Amino acid sequence: MSKGTLFDKVWDLHTVGTLPSGETQLFIGLHLIHEVTSPQAFAMLRDRQLKVLFPQRTVATVDHIVPTENQARPFVDVLAEEMMQALEKSCAEHKIRFYNIGSGNQGIVHVIAPEQGLTQPGMTIACGDSHTSTHGAFGAIAFGIGTSQVRDVLASQTLALSKLKVRRIEINGQLPPGVYAKDVTLHVIRQLGVKGGVGYAYEYAGTTIEAMSMEERMTVCNMSIEGGARCGYVNPDQVTFDYLKDRDFAPKGENWDKAIAWWQQIRSDADAVYDDVVTFDAADIPPTVTWGITPGQGIGVDEVIPKPENLPPSDQAIASEAYRYMEFTPGTPIEGTKVDVCFIGSCTNGRLTDLREAAKFAQGRKVAAGVKAFVVPGSERVKQAAEAEGLDQIFREAGFEWREAGCSMCLAMNPDKLQGNQISASSSNRNFKGRQGSSTGRTLLMSPAMVVAAAVNGKVADVRKLIEA
Amino acid sequence: MSKIHKVSGRGIPLVGGDIDTDRIIPARFLRCVTFDGLGQQVFADDRQQLNGNHPFDLPQYQGANILVVNENFGCGSSREHAPQAIAKWGIQAIVGESFAEIFLGNCVAIGVPCVTATPEAVTQLQQLLQQNSQVEIIMDLGSLKVHGGDLTIDVNMNEGSRQSFINGSWDNCGQLIANSDQIGATAAKLPYLQWDNSAIA
Numbered sequence: 224m225s226k227g228t229l230f231d232k233v234w235d236l237h238t239v240g241t242l243p244s245g246e247t248q249l250f251i252g253l254h255l256i257h258e259v260t261s262p263q264a265f266a267m268l269r270d271r272q273l274k275v276l277f278p279q280r281t282v283a284t285v286d287h288i289v290p291t292e293n294q295a296r297p298f299v300d301v302l303a304e305e306m307m308q309a310l311e312k313s314c315a316e317h318k319i320r321f322y323n324i325g326s327g328n329q330g331i332v333h334v335i336a337p338e339q340g341l342t343q344p345g346m347t348i349a350c351g352d353s354h355t356s357t358h359g360a361f362g363a364i365a366f367g368i369g370t371s372q373v374r375d376v377l378a379s380q381t382l383a384l385s386k387l388k389v390r391r392i393e394i395n396g397q398l399p400p401g402v403y404a405k406d407v408t409l410h411v412i413r414q415l416g417v418k419g420g421v422g423y424a425y426e427y428a429g430t431t432i433e434a435m436s437m438e439e440r441m442t443v444c445n446m447s448i449e450g451g452a453r454c455g456y457v458n459p460d461q462v463t464f465d466y467l468k469d470r471d472f473a474p475k476g477e478n479w480d481k482a483i484a485w486w487q488q489i490r491s492d493a494d495a496v497y498d499d500v501v502t503f504d505a506a507d508i509p510p511t512v513t514w515g516i517t518p519g520q521g522i523g524v525d526e527v528i529p530k531p532e533n534l535p536p537s538d539q540a541i542a543s544e545a546y547r548y549m550e551f552t553p554g555t556p557i558e559g560t561k562v563d564v565c566f567i568g569s570c571t572n573g574r575l576t577d578l579r580e581a582a583k584f585a586q587g588r589k590v591a592a593g594v595k596a597f598v599v600p601g602s603e604r605v606k607q608a609a610e611a612e613g614l615d616q617i618f619r620e621a622g623f624e625w626r627e628a629g630c631s632m633c634l635a636m637n638p639d640k641l642q643g644n645q646i647s648a649s650s651s652n653r654n655f656k657g658r659q660g661s662s663t664g665r666t667l668l669m670s671p672a673m674v675v676a677a678a679v680n681g682k683v684a685d686v687r688k689l690i691e692a
Numbered sequence: 693m694s695k696i697h698k699v700s701g702r703g704i705p706l707v708g709g710d711i712d713t714d715r716i717i718p719a720r721f722l723r724c725v726t727f728d729g730l731g732q733q734v735f736a737d738d739r740q741q742l743n744g745n746h747p748f749d750l751p752q753y754q755g756a757n758i759l760v761v762n763e764n765f766g767c768g769s770s771r772e773h774a775p776q777a778i779a780k781w782g783i784q785a786i787v788g789e790s791f792a793e794i795f796l797g798n799c800v801a802i803g804v805p806c807v808t809a810t811p812e813a814v815t816q817l818q819q820l821l822q823q824n825s826q827v828e829i830i831m832d833l834g835s836l837k838v839h840g841g842d843l844t845i846d847v848n849m850n851e852g853s854r855q856s857f858i859n860g861s862w863d864n865c866g867q868l869i870a871n872s873d874q875i876g877a878t879a880a881k882l883p884y885l886q887w888d889n890s891a892i893a
């Protein structure tokens with residue numbers, strides 16, 4: 224059993240008590256809500272005549288259903304409009320802070336909370352969305368929850384949970400050129416499997432992680448869930464503090480000094496005990512692309528789609544399903560696979576530094592003929608900051624569309640969707656069958672820089688060749 | 693709150709690993725403010741592709757209430773729409789090799805017990821249901837066994853969840869709210885709530 228880790232310390236501090244089921248009742252420091260998983264939860268509150276216990280610790284925004292082109296209200300999609308109104312009404316009724324479209328603060332929930340300084344080290348955070356693990360980048364323990372649990376948090380600011388085990392994932396060394404945080408997380412999932420993390424919290428550590436910016440750490444923590452782990456985190460350090468300083472909700476004045484002292488204390492102890500430790504060498508990580516229908520089906524961009532006989536027996540059934548669905552032949556190189564759509568955005572890779580890095584490669588190049596390429600900033604603030612730097616111009620000149628903030632083509636709840644069996648090169652996090660809006664659509668996950676490489680080549684390409692060029 | 697000690701009825705086998713929540717309920721059906729209509733849309737894309745041959749469409753499995761699945765069932769998003777859609781179709785309990793964590797928690801929260809068994813046992817049960825769709829299946833949370841015809845398999849469940857089904861306390865909400873004094877006491881200890889400046893102005 225783990226001892227002395229950040230996870231243990233935060234867990235203990237937030238423990239309200241033990242429930243008759245044996246589960247822990249855990250206090251939730253910050254509750255983030257959005258339009259998809261909350262309406263039914265508010266309805267459940269109404270049925271039971273309950274109130275929101277800590278409305279000041281609840282923050283709402285709208286992201287999944289938001290159109291990224293025409294945002295005029297009412298939305299063209301009447302179902303989306305209905306969800307929007309339900310959220311507006313619930314927030315007004317329960318006095319919950321709501322960052323609506325046009326507020327300047329709207330965006331993907333996992334982008335806006337960090338950028339406003341709402342997400343802080345040592346907190347427990349819950350949101351009715353599995354990528355809540357993103358917030359762990361700050362040394363918070365952040366869980367994705369279902370709608371009944373959203374109800375529980377609204378009504379009691381607590382959750383019933385069983386304690387997780389802690390696995391330390393240590394990554395050391397310098398990432399080679401063209402290799403990004405996204406490749407790190409795809410590589411970890413490739414190696415440990417999509418259910419390797421079930422029952423665990425992942426603590427990411429080592430010199431590679433320490434050298435990462437907060438945005439890169441968020442990319443890594445974001446996809447913990449694709450590896451089966453309910454949450455992932457990085458111990459807070461100077462990079463964390465520098466990021467948080469002066470953000471809207473960061474502590475100010477003498478509270479800032481108190482906060483730093485406390486944040487230092489909650490770091491995992493040097494002699495902390497882990498349930499498991501896994502190490503990786505940054506030098507071994509290639510620019511990674513998924514070829515199949517689970518995020519674990521990743522390969523280096525210069526590798527071939529694995530042959531069944533080269534896979535462990537337990538992976539063969541899902542591999543044959545993937546060959547069929549993707550219409551790929553085992554043994555062929557992934558590089559050179561023709562793509563139809565290129566998408567840069569999502570809570571994995573829709574932040575300012577992601578767009579900056581992508582723009583570097585887009586500058587002076589052109590999207591290949593016949594390819595639809597578009598960039599969707601993760602939040603209104605990201606959009607504004609990117610435009611202030613002229614990134615929108617770079618993308619537009621290269622032939623990318625520049626959109627409004629939202630989840631967009633990460634999933635199919637808004638007008639951005641694949642058609643038929645189109646192939647997308649996507650900076651998002653899930654390549655499940657049908658994920659991007661067509662039941663036969665195909666998704667290749669990769670870093671934003673690799674998406675640009677695919678866009679300008681019209682096919683999967685090795686971004687390292689653009690660096691050399 | 694109802695006690696769930698046993699679930700009996702007919703089974704429906706759904707073969708395949710890593711069946712994710714986007715397959716269970718495709719995202720476009722999440723554009724809703726109630727869960728009511730989800731039963732018809734469960735596995736919509738898979739069913740459309742199999743053109744009537746998906747177990748959820750086969751006539752012999754209509755009315756089944758115990759789903760039998762393989763490994764890592766329910767991986768992907770936290771959408772409770774996934775277990776809700778399965779439950780609204782008529783499923784009351786699930787037997788599988790393994791479940792994704794959030795999915796499992798969501799099932800407990802809505803009163804759908806999920807038990808795990810070895811891959812061999814699950815396969816035997818699925819084969820039984822493929823051969824004889826009408827056989828009576830009994831999931832017994834007391835003895836942690838699933839019976840079907842001559843077949844009996846051992847199953848597992850987290851002990852806390854098992855107790856909560858048996859004694860009818862699986863809906864946590866009431867218990868959570870009841871501890872309001874301790875909730876306040878825990879909040880009072882949290883440094884970041886002292887320097888909190890998030891109050892709505």
Ligand code: SF4
Pocket residue numbers: 286287331332333352354569570571629630633634651652
């Ligand atoms: S960007 Fe994608 S993964 Fe992230 S919250 Fe939106 S839909 Fe979910």
